[in-house]
Amino acid sequence: MKLSNNTILITGGGSGIGLAFAEKFLELGNDVLICGRDQQKLDAAQARHPGLKTFRCDLTHPDDTAVMVEKIKSDFPALNMLINNAGIQYNYRFDDGADHATKIDHEINANFSSHLRLTDALLPLLTAKKVAAVVNISSALSIVPKESAPVYCATKAGVHIFSRALRYQLERSPVKVFEVVPALVDTAMTAGRGKGKMSPAALVAEAIKGIEHDKFYIRIGKTKLLFAIHRLFPFLAGKIIRKG
Numbered sequence: 001m002k003l004s005n006n007t008i009l010i011t012g013g014g015s016g017i018g019l020a021f022a023e024k025f026l027e028l029g030n031d032v033l034i035c036g037r038d039q040q041k042l043d044a045a046q047a048r049h050p051g052l053k054t055f056r057c058d059l060t061h062p063d064d065t066a067v068m069v070e071k072i073k074s075d076f077p078a079l080n081m082l083i084n085n086a087g088i089q090y091n092y093r094f095d096d097g098a099d100h101a102t103k104i105d106h107e108i109n110a111n112f113s114s115h116l117r118l119t120d121a122l123l124p125l126l127t128a129k130k131v132a133a134v135v136n137i138s139s140a141l142s143i144v145p146k147e148s149a150p151v152y153c154a155t156k157a158g159v160h161i162f163s164r165a166l167r168y169q170l171e172r173s174p175v176k177v178f179e180v181v182p183a184l185v186d187t188a189m190t191a192g193r194g195k196g197k198m199s200p201a202a203l204v205a206e207a208i209k210g211i212e213h214d215k216f217y218i219r220i221g222k223t224k225l226l227f228a229i230h231r232l233f234p235f236l237a238g239k240i241i242r243k244g
């Protein structure tokens with residue numbers, strides 16, 4: 001996949017990993033659109049990078065998403081890459097006696113269902129191009145879960161298996177389906193926890209090398225080692241990540 005002259009939508013592009021993707025793809029000569037819920041974050045990103053186009057959009061609200069999709073179809077019909085990056089993580093125990101229904105639905109929507117709906121809505125634009133891509137951001141927790149975030153881990157496992165099946169469906173189309181599997185990255189999501197985190201820019205540098213070389217399952221940094229341990233000693237991998 002070429003890394004320049006694309007038109008790219010990055011969900012959750014106002015901060016963290018999404019913003020690092022946006023900055024790198026701008027630098028490489030692409031049109032970059034980002035979306036998020038927080039207008040202040042979007043404005044701050046645009047102030048630093050005037051070339052960015054921004055959409056305020058809560059992806060968990062299908063009506064919001066529909067408005068953004070229509071705007072993209074009318075104003076940015078050249079769109080040929082979608083990076084499904086937006087996400088949240090709740091940490092809680094199922095056995096703490098509280099009612100978690102709202103959190104469960106919201107996390108599944110934000111991390112999983114909303115990506116599927118957006119991909120589905122933008123696919124007609126993507127399949128009409130000579131070359132196009134869907135890039136899904138999953139997690140090492142898609143393979144080895146941690147105890148404190150069972151729904152998050154399940155949504156990432158969903159992203160992983162969805163990416164594989166979608167790749168089958170689109171293999172005869174111009175749309176390449178990538179999955180990026182980050183290790184622990186230093187962003188708002190991981191604030192106050194974890195050690196040895198990589199920077200969002202370092203993650204993006206590795207990810208775009210994979211995208212450039214049509215490597216569809218891109219394991220980043222320490223995830224490569226973790227996956228090797230998981231293949232040989234699944235119990236050990238589980239032990240390493242469980243309390244993460």
Ligand SMILES: NC(=O)c1ccc[n+]([C@@H]2O[C@H](COP(=O)([O-])OP(=O)(O)OC[C@H]3O[C@@H](n4cnc5c(N)ncnc54)[C@H](OP(=O)(O)O)[C@@H]3O)[C@@H](O)[C@H]2O)c1
Nearest residue numbers: 012015016017036037038058059086087139184185187189
């Ligand atoms: N950091 C890590 O160690 C790590 C590891 C593995 C995977 N990941 C994945 O990487 C992705 C990016 O996370 P991050 O670490 O960069 O965290 P982050 O800085 O908190 O970024 C998450 C982004 O998602 C956006 N977002 C959340 N809910 C949204 C919604 N309903 N609608 C639209 N945008 C929404 C947020 O923007 P608003 O607040 O403006 O909505 C924010 O820009 C996530 O999918 C995460 O699961 C992260």
